[in-house]
Amino acid sequence: MNSSASTKERILTAAEALFAQRGFEGASLRQLTAAAGVNLAAVNYHFGSKDHLVEQVFKRRLDQLNARRLAALKHFAGLQETTLEDVLSAFIRPALDLSHDGGGGLFMRVLARAFAEHDDDLRKFLSDNYGHVMRQFTAEFARLLPGLSKEELYWRIDLVTGALTHAMSGFGIIQRKNDVSEITHREQTAEHLIRFAAAGLRAP
Amino acid sequence: MNSSASTKERILTAAEALFAQRGFEGASLRQLTAAAGVNLAAVNYHFGSKDHLVEQVFKRRLDQLNARRLAALKHFAGLQETTLEDVLSAFIRPALDLSHDGGGGLFMRVLARAFAEHDDDLRKFLSDNYGHVMRQFTAEFARLLPGLSKEELYWRIDLVTGALTHAMSGFGIIQRKNDVSEITHREQTAEHLIRFAAAGLRAP
DNA sequence: GAATGGTTCAAACGATCGTTTGAGGATACG
DNA sequence: CGTATCCTCAAACGATCGTTTGAACCATTC
Secondary structure, eight states: OOTTHHHHHHHHHHHHHHHHHHOTTTSOHHHHHHHHTSOTTHHHHHHSSHHHHHHHHHHHHHHHHHHHHHHHHHTTTTOTTOOHHHHHHHHHHHHHHHTTTTTSTTHHHHHHHHHHHTOHHHHHHHHHHHHHHHHHHHHHHHHHOTTSOHHHHHHHHHHHHHHHHHHHTTOSSOOOOTTSOHHHHHHHHHHHHHHHHHHHHTOO | OOTTHHHHHHHHHHHHHHHHHHOTTTSOHHHHHHHHTSOTTHHHHHHSSHHHHHHHHHHHHHHHHHHHHHHHHHTTTTOTTOOHHHHHHHHHHHHHHHTTTTTSTTHHHHHHHHHHHTOHHHHHHHHHHHHHHHHHHHHHHHHHOTTSOHHHHHHHHHHHHHHHHHHHTTOSSOOOOTTSOHHHHHHHHHHHHHHHHHHHHTOO
């Protein structure tokens, strides 16, 4: 049908990689279209502008991430026997999975960049596509941590998010060693994150 | 003496603010020099290039931050009665102070950007100016958390750093309210961070 | 007061940016 | 076959980028 679907997808994939490497301003459309093997004008034809392309790069991955997080949370929401670790797992593992399939761990780096860019339009876009998921998780955390005030809870979720973003985007000193498979490394990352975050959330 | 000291300082201050707002690539030398009230050519005259200017922006603040952190740590290093919270305080409070004086909470945002940019040269520069401080703190954490393996300790320090950077750069949802003074807010931030990080580091 | 060395200035340089244009190719339908 | 629709392409547009240039300024020194 739409013979341009391939072109659009190629642009999106190349854009995700280049934005992660060079940033939104640092990656030019000429580098981007050359990497994708398409004509320079194709970006403006299919996406209207570079800014709209940036939004679509986010949308493609965030739709995945949100759906998976909510699906994972659904199994635990409101249940008596749910633990803090269960909810953290539903929050963390889809993000780690996302950075694994989809062609590489690039998107979380793009996301971390977006946080750092402090672009108001982009933040609003992220809030619109992200807000309801965060609210659901916050409600579940509140249920499992009844001793925390609302302010204290917001603070701690914020700090968990910081630790998550940091770890997932590969900022840190921790790198996968060659004798550890990527799946194993991902599992270890998830376990470290969940253990750390759960303890931080439960802090007296 | 050096009548250009004023010009250099004005450039550095304006650069710090603009880099925080627009990023290293997004802030042009024309915006920068206009904000500083100096001639366009002054940047290349005093700093050689834009890249060198970026490095100097970091150096000016990191030298402060490193000195204050080490001075704060010195009071606790190796002492029997030192607590985890003491060391975390020595790590966290100088950073919060830095973002307070020096004309605004802009530098930590610049630092968070630098992490996100993944620029190898800049990361090497940061590592060279930062590494020995991190090693001293790591040694102290290891002393106070003898139950942790080296790998586990590295992981947790990495996660603490992520939470710290996130909170200090003002990413999160937490904003200072108008009825709270900045000093009070800074103190609350430090307490939340220390409580959360200490619990995360002590996780079973 | 002429000369010196450090600093500032307006102007221009070539390169690269995002975007637009208009012609041409490809495919489907009458 | 003719036409309409979607897409691709090379080329160019104006704007802005970091950097360089050479003249002017200004304090200090002989």
